[in-house]
Amino acid sequence: MAVRIPTRRTLATVLAATTASLLLSACGDQTAAGQGSGADGAGAGAAKSDAPLFAKLPADIRAAGVIKVGTDATYAPMEFVENGKIVGVDPDVAAALGKHLGVRFEFTSGTFDSLISSLNSGRQDVVMSSVSDTMARQQGLDDKGQKTGNGVDFVDYFVAGSVVYVQKGNPQQIRSIADLCGKKTAVQRGTTFEEVAKTRSKECEASGKPALAIESFPTDAEAQTRVKAGGAVAGVNDYPVAAYLALKADGGNAFEVVGNQIQAGPFGIAVAKDNPELRDALKAALAASIADGSYQKALDKWGAGTGAVATANVNTGS
Numbered sequence: 147m148a149v150r151i152p153t154r155r156t157l158a159t160v161l162a163a164t165t166a167s168l169l170l171s172a173c174g175d176q177t178a179a180g181q182g183s184g185a186d187g188a189g190a191g192a193a194k195s196d197a198p199l200f201a202k203l204p205a206d207i208r209a210a211g212v213i214k215v216g217t218d219a220t221y222a223p224m225e226f227v228e229n230g231k232i233v234g235v236d237p238d239v240a241a242a243l244g245k246h247l248g249v250r251f252e253f254t255s256g257t258f259d260s261l262i263s264s265l266n267s268g269r270q271d272v273v274m275s276s277v278s279d280t281m282a283r284q285q286g287l288d289d290k291g292q293k294t295g296n297g298v299d300f301v302d303y304f305v306a307g308s309v310v311y312v313q314k315g316n317p318q319q320i321r322s323i324a325d326l327c328g329k330k331t332a333v334q335r336g337t338t339f340e341e342v343a344k345t346r347s348k349e350c351e352a353s354g355k356p357a358l359a360i361e362s363f364p365t366d367a368e369a370q371t372r373v374k375a376g377g378a379v380a381g382v383n384d385y386p387v388a389a390y391l392a393l394k395a396d397g398g399n400a401f402e403v404v405g406n407q408i409q410a411g412p413f414g415i416a417v418a419k420d421n422p423e424l425r426d427a428l429k430a431a432l433a434a435s436i437a438d439g440s441y442q443k444a445l446d447k448w449g450a451g452t453g454a455v456a457t458a459n460v461n462t463g464s
Contacts, residue, residue, distance in 0.1 A: 194208075195208075195211075195248025195249070196248070197245065197246060197247055197248025197249075198246060198434070199246045199247050199248070199427060199430050199431050199434065200247060200248035200249070202247075202423070202426065202427035202430055203247060203248075203249065203423070203424065203427045204421065204423045204424050204427075207249060207271065207424065208249075210249075211248075211249050211250065212249055212250055212251075212252050213240075213244075213247075213249055213250070213251045213252070213271045213272060213424075214252050214254065214269070214270045214271045214272075215240065215251050215252060215253045215254065215270060215271070215272055215273070215274050216254060216256055216261045216264045216265060216269070216270035216272070216273045216274075216275065217232065217236065217253050217254070217255055217256075217261070217273070217274055217275040218255060218256065218257060218258040218261065218275045218365070218366075219232045219234075219253070219255035220255075220365050220366055220367045221234075221275070221276055221366055221387055222234060222387065222390055222391075222394070223235055223386065223387070223390045223448040223449070223450065224236050224275075224276040224384075224386065224387060224448075224450075225237060225253070225255075225274075225275060225276070227255070232253040232255060234448065235304070235386070235444065235445060235447075235448045235450050236253075236274045236275065236276065237251070237253055238444035238447060238448070239274075239303060239304075239435070239441060239444045239445070240253075240274060241444070242435040242440035242441050242443075242444050243428065243431040243432060243435055244431075245435075245440070246430075246431040246434040246435060247427060247428075247431050251274075253274075254270070257364050257365065258275060258334060258335070258336055258337065258364075258365070258366075259335055259336030259364070261273045261275055261277070261416075262277075262283070262295070262298060262416060263295070265298065265416055265417075265418055266295055266296060266298075266418060271417075271421075271424065272415050272416060272417050272424070272428070273298075273415070273416035274415045274416075276304075276306075276384060276387070276413050277300070277413060277414060277415075277416055278337075278338040278411055278412070278413060278414075278463065279300035279302050279411065279412045279413065279414035279461065279462060279463030280338065280411075280463045280464070281463060281464055283297065283298060283300070283416070283463070284297050284298065284299065284300065284461055284463065285297045286298075289341065289344075296418070296419050296420070297419055298416040298417060298418060298419060299416070299417050299418075299419060299422070299425045299460060299461055300412070300414025300415065300416055300417075300460065300461055300462075300463060301414055301415040301417065301425060301428045301429050301432060301458065301459075301460055302412035302413065302414045302455060302458075302459050302460065302461075302462050302463070303412075303413060303414065303415060303432055303441075303455060303458075304412065304413040304445075304450075304453045304454070304455065305410060305411065305412055305413070305453050305454075305455060306384050306385045306386055306407070306410060306411075306413060306453050307384075307385055307407030307408050307409055307410030307411065308338065308339040308342045308382055308383065308384060308385065308407065308408045308409060309382070309383065309384075309385045309388050309389075309403055309404075309405060309406070309407050309408065310322065310323050310326070310380050310381070310382055310388075310403070310404050310405050311373065311380065311381050311382075311383060311388040311391060311392065311401045311402065311403050311404070312373065312379065312380045312381075312401065312402060312404055313373060313374065313376065313400070313401065313402075314398075314399050314400055314401055314402050315402075316402060316404060318379045318380075320379065320380050320404050320405075321404060321405060322404060322405030322406065323342070323343075323346050323382070323405060323408060324346075326343075326346060326350075326358050326379065326380055327346075327347075327350035327353075327355040327356055327357070327358065328350070328355060328356030328357070328358070328359070329358065329359060329378075329379040329380065330358075330359040330361060330377065330378040330379050331343050331358045331359065331360050331361065331378055331379065331380050331381065331382060332361050332363065332368075332369035332370075332372040332373050332377075332378035332380070332381040332382075333360060333361070333362055333363070333369055333381065333382050333383075334362070334363055334364075334365060334366040334368075334369050334383075335362040335363060335364055337366075338409075338411075339382040339383055339384060340360070340362055340382075342382055342408055342409060343358055343360050343382050344358075344360065346358060347360060361377075361378055366383065366387070369381050369383075370391065370395070370401075373401070374395070374400050374401070380404075385403075385407050385410075386448075386449075386450050386453060388401070388403050389403055389449075390448075390449070411463055411464070412455070412459075412462050412463050413453075414461075414463065415428055425460065429458045429459075429460055430458070432458035433457070433458040436455070436456070436457070436458060441454070442454055
């Protein structure tokens with residue numbers, strides 16, 4: 147079900163916040179490992195802290211002073227690489243949480259569809275990468291409903307839907323996702339917006355129209371490049387990312403967004419099912435950051451303020 151795109155605070159603030167680092171710059175697995183983003187003075191090896199929520203953290207994280215974060219840093223403005231450092235909405239929200247927890251968040255970039263496995267294997271403590279909180283991910287199910295893992299818990303911190311983007315000027319006159327039947331559509335593999343495209347494809351076939359010709363790529367940057375080059379008529383992406391692309395890529399001359407948001411839902415910080423102590427500490431830190439205004443400030447910096455949540459919750463996805 148589509149919802150209307152809310153009236154958004156202008157994304158022009160992004161222009162002053164950062165120089166673009168989109169598909170036209172570096173991307174890929176392990177593009178920037180070990181880039182910290184967190185509370186001042188809370189370095190690795192910290193065994194104690196005066197931060198109000200420090201005691202809520204698991205003992206191993208308190209001892210290390212670090213929460214290891216898996217992300218796919220090719221996804222401006224949510225997370226991307228600029229001058230060798232991972233920046234964006236998610237690192238800035240993490241920094242706000244870190245001030246309440248007394249630890250820093252250390253982001254390491256990998257391909258999106260490997261992030262949950264890196265969490266379940268223990269390589270990362272959390273995943274924070276614009277991951278949509280879905281019941282399937284909570285239960286560890288693949289797109290066919292088969293059990294593939296233990297699932298994860300989500301601390302939900304943002305709300306967004308999927309949207310269609312096209313080349314600037316919209317040469318194929320695409321008005322919405324309903325116009326993509328039979329047309330090449332580029333998406334990133336393993337994402338909820340890939341599922342949105344698959345759902346639309348089935349709807350096309352059910353109405354007697356040709357299915358979408360879906361092209362799935364390991365990274366979002368590759369999907370964007372395919373649309374920019376004209377190899378795909380359109381791409382499907384999360385709204386804040388598509389809006390940022392339309393504003394920034396090639397000085398605003400590469401893409402435009404069409405139609406309304408589709409299936410708006412929560413993004414969550416993913417935590418292993420067997421780590422409820424960390425999950426609850428993150429939830430408390432998010433609540434504290436909402437209360438003191440640092441959370442909203444982090445979103446507004448990137449023009450993403452209308453995706454803010456009013457309260458901290460766990461596993462609200464469907």
